[in-house]
Amino acid sequence: MTSATKRIRRTAEDARRQILDAAEARMAQSGPAGIRLQDVAADLGISHPVILHHFGNREGLIRALTHRAVVELKDKLMVAIESSDVHTEDILGEVFNAFRGGLAQRLAWLAIAGTDADHEQHDMVTLEIVRTIQEKRVESAPPGVVIDEEDTKSIVYLVTAAAFGDAIFGSQLRRRAGLAADAAASAAFRHWFARLLRTHLGEDEEPEAAGGCPA
Amino acid sequence: MTSATKRIRRTAEDARRQILDAAEARMAQSGPAGIRLQDVAADLGISHPVILHHFGNREGLIRALTHRAVVELKDKLMVAIESSDVHTEDILGEVFNAFRGGLAQRLAWLAIAGTDADHEQHDMVTLEIVRTIQEKRVESAPPGVVIDEEDTKSIVYLVTAAAFGDAIFGSQLRRRAGLAADAAASAAFRHWFARLLRTHLGEDEEPEAAGGCPA
């Protein structure tokens, strides 16, 4: 802790990445308002002016943080949607997992105290996801069946909101019940939720009942 | 702004309430870490030592804030459940409205950076709600039909998480689309969600064919 005066010199890219990692960890706990440059620097064992050097000022760091979170969410969600073979439960698991690891917390901060810049990005993400899922539903639907896009929007909205809330509230219940119990409970809920959606989508028995009951 | 040296003297109760109101407004934006005593005092046109006088120290203010938020959530949810006559859509509307007005934001801060004290309270609220709804379901169920409590738990969890996410994310989309469009969109989603739940609960037509549209 005293000397060992070997000064470590990172590439600018590496330094930025490490700083963002440390700042993310802090933000997940205390939110953007709780980020202290000196604390972040201390976590990395560097001096705080390094952060100023790489991000200009504190606000620059926050901006970079928001950009990173939105991109991370988009990437995870797109992978979740495109990789799995439209099996409801698989997608659900991927989406729920996408929010874990502090991402939900970070997004909560940004959604609440967010700047104007990331709003458009966030909306674009939503639109892109809705479009992708809508295409998949249309493809896999029997000919002649119309898939209501509003129904798809609602599903995406519900799943996103639920996964988000699960990540936020679930972590609270987790601390009391221990990890094993939590993982099981979380999985059970996802299973229940998947069945609810499957019946709505008609994946189970009724093929033509995709979205919206024909009154 | 200069003098007008009429010093306003409130009752201790009034002062505490006004301070909590102002602090809540700030917390909804920046979280507990973003609360500055001087800012809160400035919002009220008082000097910041008043806050210290009434709450001891900063942490005392935060504690009072968390207590207030949890109690407010419990009251709103219990009213929502007990008042309406088990009509799914009504309850859903009440629950969604319960989170509006910044309560969801405040709860998000507290859920993320919450202290140990309010965990137990929050869990008690959840348990009480599940128990109440479970009783209602059992009462209104046809004789011989068994209501799985795990199913009730899942429903409560899903509705809570969705309402929470709606309050957090919805506000973001709101700013772009204007208020009228938002109210309509939010209502439409709630309507869609209510129908999804009704089919699961079997409230509509088919008692046993929960899910799956009646052809």
Add this chain to the structure above:
DNA sequence: ATGCCTATTTACAAACTTGTCAATAAGGTC
């Protein structure tokens, strides 16, 4: 090796934040 670029550090400054303390005054009680 020499020199350049720049990541990093040390030292410092200015502003801000919580908290303390004595003085002041508003409102109720006698």
Add this chain to the structure above:
DNA sequence: GACCTTATTGACAAGTTTGTAAATAGGCAT
């Protein structure tokens, strides 16, 4: 009206936080 309680204020202190500026040194090109 006099008095007492206490909400409120202004001034101040100590610690913290962001930001600046010059000095240092690691790595890369030549």
